[in-house]
Amino acid sequence: MLGRTASSLFWMSRYMERAENMARLLEVGHRISLMPGAIEGHRDEWRSTLMSAACAEGYDSKHEEISAEQVVDYLVFDESNPSSIKSAVRTARNNCRAVRTALTRDVWETINATWNELVAVKPTDLSADRLPEFLEWVKHRSMSFRGAVLGTMLRNENYYFSQLGNFIERADNTARILDVKYFILLPKPSDVGSEVDVQQWAQILRSVSAHRAYRWFYHDSRYRPWLVAEFLILREQMPRSLVFSYQWINTALEGLANIHGKRYKCHDMVGQSLAKLRAGKMDDIFQSGLHEYITDFVASNRALSASIAQTYHFP
Amino acid sequence: MTKFFNEMGESADASRPAYAQVSAWLKTIAPNDVERAKTEAENIFRRQGITFAVYGDGESSERLIPFDIIPRVFSGHEWRKLSAGLEQRVRALNAFLYDIYHRQEIIRAGRIPAEVIVQNAAFVPDMVGVNPARGIYAHITGVDLVRVSENDFYVLEDNCRTPSGVSYMLEGREAMMRLFPKLFSEQRVAPVDGYPAMLRKTLESVAPPACKGEPTIVVLTPGIFNSAFFEHAFLADEMGVELCEGGDLFVSDGYLYMRTTQEPKRVDVIYRRIDDAYLDPLSFRADSTIGIPGLIDLYRAGRVTIVNAPGTGIADDKSIYTYLPDVIEFYTGEKPLLKNVPTWRCSDASSLSYVLEHLHELVVKEVHGSGGYGMLVGPTSSKAEIENFRAKLKTRPSNYIAQPTLALSAVPTYVDAGIAPRHVDLRPFVLSGDQVRITRGGLTRVALKEGSLVVNSSQGGGTKDTWVLED
Numbered sequence: 007m008l009g010r011t012a013s014s015l016f017w018m019s020r021y022m023e024r025a026e027n028m029a030r031l032l033e034v035g036h037r038i039s040l041m042p043g044a045i046e047g048h049r050d051e052w053r054s055t056l057m058s059a060a061c062a063e064g065y066d067s068k069h070e071e072i073s074a075e076q077v078v079d080y081l082v083f084d085e086s087n088p089s090s091i092k093s094a095v096r097t098a099r100n101n102c103r104a105v106r107t108a109l110t111r112d113v114w115e116t117i118n119a120t121w122n123e124l125v126a127v128k129p130t131d132l133s134a135d136r137l138p139e140f141l142e143w144v145k146h147r148s149m150s151f152r153g154a155v156l157g158t159m160l161r162n163e164n165y166y167f168s169q170l171g172n173f174i175e176r177a178d179n180t181a182r183i184l185d186v187k188y189f190i191l192l193p194k195p196s197d198v199g200s201e202v203d204v205q206q207w208a209q210i211l212r213s214v215s216a217h218r219a220y221r222w223f224y225h226d227s228r229y230r231p232w233l234v235a236e237f238l239i240l241r242e243q244m245p246r247s248l249v250f251s252y253q254w255i256n257t258a259l260e261g262l263a264n265i266h267g268k269r270y271k272c273h274d275m276v277g278q279s280l281a282k283l284r285a286g287k288m289d290d291i292f293q294s295g296l297h298e299y300i301t302d303f304v305a306s307n308r309a310l311s312a313s314i315a316q317t318y319h320f321p
Numbered sequence: 322m323t324k325f326f327n328e329m330g331e332s333a334d335a336s337r338p339a340y341a342q343v344s345a346w347l348k349t350i351a352p353n354d355v356e357r358a359k360t361e362a363e364n365i366f367r368r369q370g371i372t373f374a375v376y377g378d379g380e381s382s383e384r385l386i387p388f389d390i391i392p393r394v395f396s397g398h399e400w401r402k403l404s405a406g407l408e409q410r411v412r413a414l415n416a417f418l419y420d421i422y423h424r425q426e427i428i429r430a431g432r433i434p435a436e437v438i439v440q441n442a443a444f445v446p447d448m449v450g451v452n453p454a455r456g457i458y459a460h461i462t463g464v465d466l467v468r469v470s471e472n473d474f475y476v477l478e479d480n481c482r483t484p485s486g487v488s489y490m491l492e493g494r495e496a497m498m499r500l501f502p503k504l505f506s507e508q509r510v511a512p513v514d515g516y517p518a519m520l521r522k523t524l525e526s527v528a529p530p531a532c533k534g535e536p537t538i539v540v541l542t543p544g545i546f547n548s549a550f551f552e553h554a555f556l557a558d559e560m561g562v563e564l565c566e567g568g569d570l571f572v573s574d575g576y577l578y579m580r581t582t583q584e585p586k587r588v589d590v591i592y593r594r595i596d597d598a599y600l601d602p603l604s605f606r607a608d609s610t611i612g613i614p615g616l617i618d619l620y621r622a623g624r625v626t627i628v629n630a631p632g633t634g635i636a637d638d639k640s641i642y643t644y645l646p647d648v649i650e651f652y653t654g655e656k657p658l659l660k661n662v663p664t665w666r667c668s669d670a671s672s673l674s675y676v677l678e679h680l681h682e683l684v685v686k687e688v689h690g691s692g693g694y695g696m697l698v699g700p701t702s703s704k705a706e707i708e709n710f711r712a713k714l715k716t717r718p719s720n721y722i723a724q725p726t727l728a729l730s731a732v733p734t735y736v737d738a739g740i741a742p743r744h745v746d747l748r749p750f751v752l753s754g755d756q757v758r759i760t761r762g763g764l765t766r767v768a769l770k771e772g773s774l775v776v777n778s779s780q781g782g783g784t785k786d787t788w789v790l791e792d
Contacts, residue, residue: 008569009580103370103545107558115368122367163582266583318582321568 009319011108012167014101016320019155020171021098022117025091026148027179029141031059032081034213036137039074041205052077057186058213061089078137083129091144095124108164112154120147163265167318169258174311177251180238181307183213185300191231192296207234214238214246235296236288248303249283255310256280262318272313279306326470326730327742328393339396339790342508346501347391347733347740355390355735362388362496371492371551387783388493390500393732393745393765397792400511403466403474403749404759406658409649411462411751414479414636416652418458422448422632432647437640442689445597445632447604451621454527455754458630461520461592462751463487463764466659468730475662475727476645477746481629481637483594486764486784487750488552491516491559493786494762509791511761516750517559523754524560524590524628531576531624536589538562539579541570543595543611553594567595572615577625590626591616597631639688639722640666662727668719676723677714680707683723684774685714698774700726729774732785734767744768746776747787761789 035055052072056062064087065072065080084090088097099121106114132140152172159165184191187210207229211217216237220226223243224233242249256276263269291299314320329344330336336344366372366385395403420426421438428435438444463484465477494513498505521538528536542553544566557564569579570588578585593600599609604617619625635641641648643664649657665672667685676683685697697710714721731742749763765785766776776782 007582008563008565009582010566010569011563012582100545103550103554106370106554107564111369114370118368118370167582262582268583319580321580 007108007163010321011105012163012318013315013320014105015108015164015167016171016174016314018098018101018105018117018171019168020175021094021101022148022151023172023175023179024089025094025098026145027175028059028081028089028091028094029144029148030213030215031055031183032078033138033141034209035077036074036134036141037212038205038209054186056081058183059089060182061087074134078132079129082132082140092124095121095147105164110154110158112158113151116147116151116154120151123147161261163262166258166261166265169254170314173251173254173258174307174314176246177248177255177307178304180214180246180248180251181300181304183210184235184238185297185304188297188300191235192292203231204229207231210234210238216244216246219244232288232292235291239291239299240283240286240288242284249280249286252276252280252283259314270313270317272310272317275306275310275313279303279310325728325742325744326468328468328730328732328745329742339394339399342504343392343394346504358390358500359388359735361500362390365496365499366492369492371488386489386778387769388496389734389743389767389769389783389785390497391733391735391740392497392504392786392788393747394788394790396790397511400761400789402658404761406474407464407749407751407759408757409653409655409658410464410476410479410645411459411753411757413645413649413652414459414462414481415457415753417648418630418633418636419456420652421635422451422458427648427651430651432651433641433644437644438635441635441638441640443632443634443638445635447617447621448630448632451630452623453630454529454623454626457527457753458633459636460523460527460628460630460753462753463748464659464751466747466749467727468745468747469727470730473660475660477662478639478642479637479645480748481633482596483629484748484750485549485552485594486748486766487516488555489784490750490760490762490764490787491555493784497786511789511791513760513762516760517556519752519758519760520556520592521560521562523752523758524592524626526754526756527626527628528589529623529626531622532589537587538590538592539565539570539588541565541567541591541593541595543567543599547594549594556592562592567599567609567611567613570613570616572613572619575619575622575624577613577616577619588625590628592628597634600627600631639686640668643722662724665723667714667721667723672723673714673718676721677711680711680714682726684726685710685721685723688720688722694779698726701772701774726774729768732765732767734769734783734785736769736771741771743771744774744776745785762787 035052038051052074053062056065056077059081061081065077069076080087080090082091085093087093099117102109102114102117127140155168187206208217211220211234220237223237237244237247239248241247242253244250259273259276263273328337329340363385366388372385417427427433428438459481461484463480463486465480466474467477468474490513524538525536538560539562540553540557542550542564544550554564563579565579571578571580577588579588595611598606600612601614601616602609602612603614617631620627642661643666645661646657665676667673667676676685681699683699687695697706699707729744729746731744733740734743745765745767747763747765750760752758765787766782767785768774768776769781769783
């Protein structure tokens with residue numbers, strides 16, 4: 007397989023995952039803007055949405071101040087923002103087009119149809135009352151893409167490279183959300199936070215579609231910050247947790263090692279990260295610093311991505 | 322407008338034999354079914370992304386080429402005649418290319434003036450003395466033909482560089498078979514789906530001398546933003562070979578390799594869909610970012626085959642075109658089976674004055690133009706357009722050739738007002754390698770505007786499925 011083909015498969019999945027995560031972050035941002043107390047706090051909330059999406063710097067270079075319309079426009083439509091939903095779907099589709107011969111027809115048609123429908127949506131169509139419906143649609147299209155990948159692709163190189171992109175992006179996304187919000191998850195003298203804190207914890211869970219799963223999993227009607235952190239980092243039952251993502255990355259890299267009959271540095275890297283996540287204890291993580299833990303993770307995830315690109319000759 | 326030849330027949334009741342079934346079918350098909358079929362055909366094309374890019378058009382830059390559901394039909398007898406003429410012409414073109422890059426016998430014999438060849442921008446001096454595998458230069462040729470009567474076909478141009486359109490031939494047939502299976506069961510239409518296999522065989526047969534064993538073939542594309550990208554991906558997929566961009570290939574230790582996820586893999590044959598000028602920044606345009614540095618040196622050393630060969634463009638240059646009847650006779654010793662359109666070279670003073678006097682009845686083209694741009698169709702142009710063109714012609718006469726306006730044949734076509742005849746041309750695809758292979762069929766392009774003779778997709782043309790009936 008061409009290195010460029012592997013790279014395109016990786017980035018195709020990575021950008022579809024990014025579009026879906028962006029939709030989730032926007033859902034949460036939109037939801038908060040409707041909450042009581044949003045009036046004075048809403049600018050901070052949109053700022054934290056921009057930060058979670060790693061788009062704050064880009065936004066600031068274009069806009070003087072924060073307004074809901076401008077943030078939504080920047081994160082959905084702005085093509086100068088490489089992570090906007092539109093840019094992400096465009097990049098995913100361009101990569102998909104470049105490697106059509108490596109994909110099933112279902113995968114191609116899902117992405118192609120998504121793009122064709124997306125270009126028909128105008129910023130003026132997304133008034134506040136229509137935004138949630140649109141974001142729902144974006145999530146569904148991404149899930150439909152993922153369904154096509156899982157349901158129709160042979161478990162060969164093509165499949166494994168697309169899985170790598172998908173889960174490197176997912177791990178990065180979850181880690182970034184934790185990174186931006188880590189301070190509200192830090193243990194406080196009192197067990198139960200204020201009403202504002204509880205809202206914040208709920209939002210973190212919502213931004214990874216896990217607020218209900220949390221209740222089912224912990225049988226607890228209260229959100230407890232260390233459990234929220236644990237859920238997103240260490241729980242392999244949670245499909246957007248760091249450990250879950252790394253299990254998939256590990257499986258994909260093992261799959262490639264089987265096909266190629268060769269292991270590389272990236273195999274060791276993922277093995278070490280996974281072992282660390284599996285052995286992790288929340289107490290220890292808080293002891294040595296949640297912020298440091300997450301910062302290290304984001305850096306090692308980035309290093310893994312770079313190592314995969316180098317190993318398999320991405321252009 | 323003069324009278325034109327209607328390929329279905331002069332009246333609905335007297336269809337020509339080849340069109341008997343199609344004509345009967347058209348009488349039974351309901352308008353609703355036509356609409357449904359058109360929509361369905363469009364959906365088939367759009368879902369698969371069979372689009373072409375229109376440059377500088379922003380968001381909607383990927384368009385569908387309109388597909389007409391009424392096929393264009395040739396009898397087996399008609400096709401055999403055409404096919405023989407195509408084979409003769411393409412063999413002569415390859416012999417001509419070999420000659421002008423070697424001993425130039427045709428110049429010595431005084432059949433073509435030396436300056437027409439050596440001063441031609443399409444002549445590539447780097448190719449002099451190079452021996453491509455089997456002496457073949459134009460492996461894939463798309464010969465554009467027009468018909469003016471029952472027995473008269475003319476060659477408009479020989480596309481010897483990187484002719485496109487074959488994917489439309491193949492996908493158009495797929496769509497027709499899906500939409501109207503009954504039509505295909507009522508008569509025997511020669512299949513076209515063997516084209517990718519024939520192309521692969523052709524490419525394998527011209528592996529370079531340095532290749533031992535089964536050759537590795539790749540398709541080289543400029544990338545996803547090229548207007549014919551779909552076709553590049555389609556052909557690579559159908560042949561089961563990698564679709565490469567320039568950056569995927571590199572020269573090392575005297576061989577060509579592609580970058581894979583593992584060790585580099587040797588490449589023997591490149592079916593390139595990029596122009597000569599961009600192939601190798603070390604030999605041609607230094608600013609090319611889509612080529613492969615060092616490729617031409619390898620090619621000259623017989624380590625890799627480039628398809629079509631660099632420098633083939635001279636064979637389809639419009640200034641050479643006028644000599645083609647002589648060229649065919651010179652190399653084959655036979656009279657040409659397919660006619661050239663009579664052509665005035667405006668570089669010639671007496672021809673120029675004739676052309677200037679008869680602009681209203683002539684078609685004037687740029688010598689190096691393509692895609693239907695920069696041309697004048699006298700009979701359908703306004704006085705102002707003609708005068709405008711006259712000025713250009715006077716400034717640079719040698720940049721133009723002129724031809725009589727041919728009464729292109731027409732085939733019934735679905736248009737907004739119902740069924741009406743529209744003018745067509747034909748591009749069959751001729752493959753040259755260990756033997757000449759011609760698919761029975763081709764790309765029929767149709768000018769959808771009433772009276773229009775311009776069939777190019779960039780100018781509002783559409784396509785039709787092209788049938789050759791088995792006897």
